Amino acid sequence: MEIIFKNVTHSYEANSPLEGIGLNDVSLAIHDKKFTAIVGKTGSGKSTLVRHINALIKPTSGTIKVGDREITPETNNKNLKSLRKNVGMVFQFPESQLFEDTVEKDIMFGPMNFGMSESDAKESAKKMIKLVGLGEEYLDKSPFDLSGGQMRRVAIAGVLASNPETIILDEPTAGLDPVGRKEIMDLFKNLQKQGRTIILITHNMDDVANYAEEMVVIHDAKVMAVGKPKDIFNDKELLTNDILTLPRSAVFAQKLSKRDFSFPQLPITISELTAEIKQQVHGD
Amino acid sequence: MEKIISIKDVTYTYPESKQPAINNLSLDIYRNEWVSIVGRNGSGKSTLAKLIDGLIESESGTIFVDGQEVNEENIWNIRSKIGIVFQNPDHQFVGATVEDDVAFGLENQGVPRDEMVKEVDDALKMVDMQDYKTRDPQSLSGGQKQRVAIAGVLATKPSIIIMDESTSMLDPNGRKTVLDLVKQLRDQQDMTIISITHDIEETELSERIVVLRSGEVVKEADPKAIYDMGSELTKYGLEEPFSSQVASLLKDGIKLPEGYLNEEELIENIWKLSSKM
Ligand SMILES: Nc1ncnc2c1ncn2[C@@H]1O[C@H](COP(=O)(O)OP(=O)(O)OP(=O)(O)O)[C@@H](O)[C@H]1O
Ligand SMILES: Nc1ncnc2c1ncn2[C@@H]1O[C@H](COP(=O)(O)OP(=O)(O)OP(=O)(O)O)[C@@H](O)[C@H]1O
Numbered sequence: 001m002e003i004i005f006k007n008v009t010h011s012y013e014a015n016s017p018l019e020g021i022g023l024n025d026v027s028l029a030i031h032d033k034k035f036t037a038i039v040g041k042t043g044s045g046k047s048t049l050v051r052h053i054n055a056l057i058k059p060t061s062g063t064i065k066v067g068d069r070e071i072t073p074e075t076n077n078k079n080l081k082s083l084r085k086n087v088g089m090v091f092q093f094p095e096s097q098l099f100e101d102t103v104e105k106d107i108m109f110g111p112m113n114f115g116m117s118e119s120d121a122k123e124s125a126k127k128m129i130k131l132v133g134l135g136e137e138y139l140d141k142s143p144f145d146l147s148g149g150q151m152r153r154v155a156i157a158g159v160l161a162s163n164p165e166t167i168i169l170d171e172p173t174a175g176l177d178p179v180g181r182k183e184i185m186d187l188f189k190n191l192q193k194q195g196r197t198i199i200l201i202t203h204n205m206d207d208v209a210n211y212a213e214e215m216v217v218i219h220d221a222k223v224m225a226v227g228k229p230k231d232i233f234n235d236k237e238l239l240t241n242d243i244l245t246l247p248r249s250a251v252f253a254q255k256l257s258k259r260d261f262s263f264p265q266l267p268i269t270i271s272e273l274t275a276e277i278k279q280q281v282h283g284d
Numbered sequence: 285m286e287k288i289i290s291i292k293d294v295t296y297t298y299p300e301s302k303q304p305a306i307n308n309l310s311l312d313i314y315r316n317e318w319v320s321i322v323g324r325n326g327s328g329k330s331t332l333a334k335l336i337d338g339l340i341e342s343e344s345g346t347i348f349v350d351g352q353e354v355n356e357e358n359i360w361n362i363r364s365k366i367g368i369v370f371q372n373p374d375h376q377f378v379g380a381t382v383e384d385d386v387a388f389g390l391e392n393q394g395v396p397r398d399e400m401v402k403e404v405d406d407a408l409k410m411v412d413m414q415d416y417k418t419r420d421p422q423s424l425s426g427g428q429k430q431r432v433a434i435a436g437v438l439a440t441k442p443s444i445i446i447m448d449e450s451t452s453m454l455d456p457n458g459r460k461t462v463l464d465l466v467k468q469l470r471d472q473q474d475m476t477i478i479s480i481t482h483d484i485e486e487t488e489l490s491e492r493i494v495v496l497r498s499g500e501v502v503k504e505a506d507p508k509a510i511y512d513m514g515s516e517l518t519k520y521g522l523e524e525p526f527s528s529q530v531a532s533l534l535k536d537g538i539k540l541p542e543g544y545l546n547e548e549e550l551i552e553n554i555w556k557l558s559s560k561m
């Protein structure tokens with residue numbers, strides 16, 4: 001589904017002394033079946049942006065089109081079920097999305113809510129828990145008696161179980177160990193290859209470079225840049241103004257540039273970096 | 285070196301759990317040391333932090349903090365020395381506003397009112413959150429919550445800080461700023477830092493890395509010795525340092541010395557090779 005933000009502004013506590021701007025006149029298209037990364041500093045508006053997509057919050061002004069659904073300031077909380085079936089979201093803090101008394105029930109909730117039979121949902125829970133790297137023995141545990149990274153995995157399993165077309169991930173790998181992070185990122189990439197749209201908020205620029213096809217930079221409640229990671233990470237203006245940080249490969253290349261190496265375009269993945277180095281060392 | 289925390293043969297099993305989360309674990313931590321605790325999800329890192337702070341009670345073994353045994357009698361005294369930044373900042377917040385929240389720990393220490401206002405301001409400035417004083421902490425963004433949670437702990441100037449993945453949601457520059465700040469406080473105020481982290485880059489700041497697996501200490505060494513383990517690190521759920529990843533890809537085609545090279549050393553080596561051409 002194509003997602004289109006048109007002049008979207010969101011004020012928190014509008015018309016009160018505490019009023020704060022979460023999004024400021026944002027227009028943006030997020031493309032169907034692509035892997036899009038959303039980056040930006042702490043408090044820049046990333047979570048605010050994505051919460052509009054499944055109407056967890058409504059715009060103060062402007063509209064968001066999600067496929068043929070339109071979300072406006074007037075959208076009420078009725079009839080959102082079909083939207084939420086199509087747009088799954090893993091929250092920034094997984095605990096806030098866990099609520100059943102067992103992991104199994106928690107994962108089954110979404111699918112059953114959207115019409116799956118109990119026995120199919122049970123099967124799905126078994127599959128999902130393994131997909132996120134936990135054993136079946138976790139199904140009978142309370143989701144609150146888990147470690148932080150285990151809770152994260154259960155929250156991801158719960159969202160994937162409903163098989164949404166569009167998957168929004170708000171810093172889904174925070175708290176995962178590095179091996180788990182790679183497995184889970186590969187899992188998202190595979191889901192995209194199977195035709196899902198993936199929207200990933202992250203502070204990990206290596207993950208952006210390795211997995212995303214498109215990239216959106218948010219700064220001070222506004223969209224500052226949209227494009228391919230390779231182009232955005234080579235945008236000098238964004239970098240000098242401290243709006244964006246680079247993947248580790250690009251930082252490494254910058255350091256080599258001070259030592260007689262030259263990179264017309266900064267490499268953003270480790271394979272690009274090492275290929276360039278080899279070429280320049282061998283002089284061919 | 286003076287031991288500030290001494291853990292001996294400690295075992296802890298959560299109610300209704302079959303396996304212990306901490307299994308006969310022993311570990312000493314020295315005053316003014318920075319120790320990183322790493323390991324896979326579920327390896328027991330947060331449980332260990334809770335045991336040190338007496339939030340849960342070990343079923344066997346002993347823990348001493350600054351010369352006192354962690355038990356019911358000493359618990360308040362011990363907790364006044366330890367500041368924990370919890371993995372989920374929502375578990376940290378008690379106040380209705382950011383400033384109340386940071387003030388809470390100071391109030392508990394009996395800091396007089398006028399001093400308190402200043403110390404709250406100072407702590408919030410340190411993490412660049414002074415403009416959010418009157419906000420409800422629950423309404424902050426993820427990274428803002430983590431900053432306030434850190435400020436709340438720094439304000440009380442504990443002699444031991446335990447950070448449980450407390451910078452996991454900060455942007456890269458913000459994370460660096462906070463870690464530099466902690467480093468500076470450690471040097472100035474003789475603090476001891478225990479940092480639970482999945483970020484291999486962050487462990488470079490520490491004197492020692494402790495690797496947990498299934499509630500046991502499986503490795504304990506200075507960062508260089510740990511990084512020397514190379515691809516074996518993934519066995520413990522860890523990532524190889526970036527410079528090692530680059531080096532191992534380069535070795536297929538370029539001759540580099542054996543063993544771990546940090547980024548500067550690797551760049552130096554690559555540069556030497558290319559300038560010989
Ligand atoms: N419920 C709320 N009430 C008032 N202000 C809010 C609320 N939620 C968010 N804000 C503010 O809106 C701004 C954007 O917040 P948002 O959560 O979208 O940031 P973010 O880019 O996701 O940041 P982070 O990387 O730290 O998670 C922040 O300044 C935040 O304090
Ligand atoms: N409240 C609890 N009740 C029962 N078991 C628990 C509870 N909290 C954690 N556990 C279990 O104890 C083990 C250790 O958990 P702990 O939270 O210490 O791990 P961790 O190393 O901090 O992991 P993470 O990196 O995911 O935060 C895990 O297997 C976990 O499932």
Ligand SMILES: [Mg+2]
Pocket residue numbers: 046047048092170425426427
């Ligand atoms: Mg956020």
Ligand SMILES: [Mg+2]
Pocket residue numbers: 147148149329330331371448
């Ligand atoms: Mg933990």
